[in-house]
Amino acid sequence: MDYASGLKANPSSIHAEGVKTKIKLQSARKKISGILKARPVEIIFTSGGTESNNLAIQGVVWAWREKIPARNAYSIAIAGGSEKKLPHIITTNIEHPSVLETCRMLKKRKLAEISIVPVEKNGIVDPKKIKKEIKENTALVSVMYANNEIGTIQPIREIAGEIRHYNKNNRQDLFFNRSCLFHTDAVQAANYLDLNVGKLGVDLLSLSGSKIEGAGRVGVLYKKKSAPITAIFGGGDQESGLRPGTENFPEILKFSEALESAQRIKEKETKRLVRLRNHFFNKMRHSHILKNVGMLFNGDLENRLPNNINITFPKIPSDLLVIELSSKGVMASSKSACESSRREGSYVIEAIRPESDPEIGGVRFSLGRETSKADIDYTIGVLSKILLRLKKWK
Secondary structure, eight states: OOOTOOOSOOOOOSSSHHHHHHHHHHHHHHHHHHHOOGGGGHHHHHHEEHHHHHHHHHHHHHHHHHHHOOOHHHHHHTTTTTGSOOEEEEETTTTOOHHHHHHHHHHTTTSSSEEEEOOOOOOOOOOOHHHHHHHHTEEEOOSSSBOOTTOOOOOHHHHHHHHHHHHHHHSEEEEEEOOOOOEEEEETTTTTTOOOHHHHSSSSSEGGGSSSTTOOOOEEEEEETTTTOOOSSSOOOGGGSSSSSSSOHHHHHHHHHHHHHHHHHHHHHEEEHHHHHHHHHHHHHHHHHHHHHHEOOOOSSSSSSTTTTEEEEETOHHHHHHHHHHHHTTBHHHGGGGGEEEEEHHHHHHOOOTTTTTTOOOOEEOOOOOOOOHHHHHHHHHHHHHHHHHHOOO
């Protein structure tokens, strides 16, 4: 409404309308920083979650590479020549493509070393295994807060604790005095989980409006003031010089309002969705047809997002089920939308079920603010009929 009422000026302009727009933009920034318990200067606006993740990962790598100390006899002697090492990144095998593919790109271009830690069968990574991979040239650990396919919630605070312990005990010498930073992709977590960056112990955190009802098509990167990152695009000095380009003012306004709204109803909505999710699980377990067809729930059943249900139906391709469900008005998915154009199955399901057929994968049902118990009952009824028919056809 602010935008529609006339605030359409460039917030970087110094004329009266530009100043008005800038004040509104800074108000939105302050609102978001308040939710994250951060400082306004630590909020960077981007185009979406993919850009936020890229800015965090590539920004750390370039900052690390640009900060190579002067080559002198003393530094070489104490470091054993290790200043030549590439920055090292640790991540997991179920991250969003915008994290995994960015890491692989940096490795392919010989700009960074990459270690990919496999999650456990329940879809949750062991913090001790993350710590085990940290070494003297580790610049960044990037672990998503909650998975976009199977909904598992990662132990972010515990991982942060392991990183702090390493930094305290191993980064005290004169050469490797740069702390290992911690980034989390919190895109899926924004509606339901605590976003207090101090409690989480993260240096960088990504958000996207695409996963928050009513939010704009815009992204946010929280960057702790002391965390060194470098801009990855050339251009103007907007967003503290880290993200050039005129800010998408109307979308930023929508994002700040929607995020505030989501936080306001978070506790009540989480309880409601957990009840619906448990109703879904219980009804599935007691369905005679579904038990006969066979099914496997993917991801930890407790440490998961309240709105996420992911199920594998052995011998029935997940893409086929998604199409069949869609014809009955039920919109489910078989993998990340960012991977939908690829013919391969879900790498997330493959990571927790390596023995299964990649084409089978899993079907994800996402619950939302408008989802009712009647919707759940209808979905299970439709799913039962489809599976019965497909089983006979098989």
